[in-house]
Amino acid sequence: MLLEKSLIENTISYALEKGADFAEIFVEKKFSQSIKFLDKQVDGISSDLDYGLGLRLFLGEEILYATTSRPTENSLRDLVDQLIYRKTNSNLKPQSFLAQPESNSLISLNIKPWDQSLKEKINYLSDLDSFGRSVSDKVSQLQLSMNQQVQEVLIANSEGVFVEDVRPYSQVIINAVATDGGAKSQGLERKGFMMGSELFKNLDAKQMTKDAVEQAIRLLSAKNAPAGKLPVILNNGFGGVIFHEACGHGLETTSVATGASVFSGKMGEKIAHEEVTAIDNGQMQYEWGSLEFDDEGMRTQNTTLIENGVLKNYIVDKMGAIKTGYPRSGSGRRQSYHYAPASRMRNTYIAPGPHELEDMIKDVDYGLFAQKLGGGSVDTGTGAYNFAVTEGRIIRKGQLEETVKGASLIGTGFDTLSKITKVGKDLKLSPGTCGSVSGWVPVTVGQPPLLVSEITVGGAAND
């Protein structure tokens, strides 16, 4: 156990005695290992151990939060004293801890990161490096990373929650640079799952490497992307970042509760094209954004956010539920014990629709096929979002033509959701990392191909 149960009980009892309405302890121990391969050789081997405790108290709707990496009886009582420095009137008693809930087996940890030899891991990266360089003599650099983490958490609160969880993460990142004369370009592929080292046996990392190299080579001769308001087909997989940015953040109660989100007060209203159904699911086996239990100790849910264009649910954490009255969705998340939890997305995607990609392309006279997408950001108050296309293709008269370089796309969530005119059949998911008030957390984004009738494309082409 990450911390003695009696110490947890005593601290929670003391916090309630001092007047807290709610007390929660989050203990975390996280082992991370990173191996980097560059210039055909090992470039870095590092290991990190994070350990600490976050103590969260509620006084009505006030949040009091303290962290320490050296929790003792005295240090925790001292933190409570520092947080509750005013007299309060609450006389609540803590509830007895409930039994640990059963596991839904969302993860796989057959081979722990520290049980696979370094030699084996380095050979794996070395093989990928040799393979990647054999794909083309235009490859001038390959940077390969193998990142692994095992996060153990213990979450207990004054309402009887007592949950222990283990969350493994394994990831491979391929960054290829191609050079031809004076031209230089980059291709990037990443895949990650909630698994131990068995991931590396199951993953087709050679295909990933080939994809990264081929992307870099295609972009060597690519022209600038076009500029202006155009029809855009957003490819499946990481294309889902558009929903994540344009809509998902605005559905988190962190924004909704204050009425500042453009989606506040829209429950039950039609906010998107009727072909759009959007899901935020924390219970998908092995997926990067899954969690058996959220960081508030609640089992995560499969939450339908939008059904056939109508807003059905928000993304709700504990404080969000108190402020808005909407039920919690198991969405309280945080990067580490350094952060108080907040409502955050998990595996968020648009459900498949009825259309073939080929038919969607045929619908476009002149537009952009956003083939590879990068990250983005949103202002939840105005709904204005941006995200990057790292590689595109021009569509002319219903045909895919030349490759173009990256550009950002901008718009507002409401406007873009209403302009999704066709939803494709082929759903794909992609891992990512999302930054917000409670730090950086692993998430999955996803969608089938989407046809949007108009988005502003920020390419540098002059015609």
Next chain:
Amino acid sequence: MTNNESIEFLYDLAKKNSIEIEVIQISGKSNSVSFLEKKLEEISIGEDFSLGVRLVKDQKEVFFSSETSKKEDLEKLFNQQAEALQFAKANENILLNDKIESSGDIEAYFPEQINSDQKVERTKELEELLWACDENLKKVRNTSFSESYSNVSLYNKLGDSNSYQKSYYSLSSELLGEKDGKRASGHFSFTTHDYDDMITNEMFVDRIKKHSLGLLGAKSPETGDYPIVFERKAFASLLSLLLPMLNADTVDQGFSLFDKKQGEKIASGLLHIENDPSYYKGLGRKPFDGEGNPTKKHCIIQDGVLNSFFSNNEYSKKLGIENTHTASRSGNGRVGISPSNIIVRSGTLATTAIKAMKPSLIEIVRLNGLHAGFNSVTGDFSFQAEGFLYDFGNLVNPLQDFLVAGNIKDILMGIEDLGANVIDNGGSIICPDVLISSLKIIGS
């Protein structure tokens, strides 16, 4: 174990294993207060501790870090990484210092200048001022005051140490306005290491209004090429993307477009940028770098010409260039390269005079999506932007819903003038407003 006992334990382990080590130990405290909807929203306090360890043997190196000082955890990590040394690459350029030299007594530590009640009161007053600042205000979001202070101790291969302290005070808020059914919002923060240098609440309100409510009534500009003034904070954000490309490691690894450009003109002759680790108001002030070298000034771009890249022990030796003493080392112990305080030389004309020289000039006050819209290998960028349209210095209207796109080289070579006023940004990049002759704008 206490902090000192942890250090002694690590050096004992190193000695037994005939391994050389360097250790960085960072410990500190932080706290913050935030108000929302005219009520106290959150109070937080934190204690931080980390040990970052570099192990070197036979010119090979590996790293580990720990937030716990438990003997068994440290021993396990040490042994694991000691074993990993055999798989690390041999690097003849690794150089461990045998002394830690300071560039002087840099006073930048002013902890606990304000007590808990004063923090709550100041933040509450600021939020009240913000709520009353404009009739079009819809929401004041997350007004907060935060404070942190820390001690950084570097131990060299002999176990000798030197340390310095850092303190930060920060005010931040975000306003959301609505007029005629259209919204505009903006975030502003100001950070300083000495609370006496913190701007007043009234100054804070003035600055945040321009970047938020000032954008109400915005239009989308017509697509085309425009002269652009980057307001200093927006230009500082561009420089934050450019600077890593001027680090010797990025260049050597093939990830920078400035490879082989040393000594060449890469920018307008008006651009002059130096790293000044001793600049009093700069948040990056420090007396020695991450390897124990005394920090010093270094001019990276002199009248448009690229000087020696920023470097550390390894890359100055490997590339045969000047050691600019800009080794960075965060709590995880890894050695990298990073300058301290970047100072851009100002021009002679006030920004208002610069704006008055041009018709259809766009002032950009904020760039969004910086992390995604920039390709560091090619220098291509495409950013969502917000700002104002001017005609010979007269404000025409605020601007939103547009992008600026091009290549970072176009910006550097296109610098036509720099503002005279270098107002402290509250950061580690200090620069004036900058006029670029022409950039592509994509709007309506």
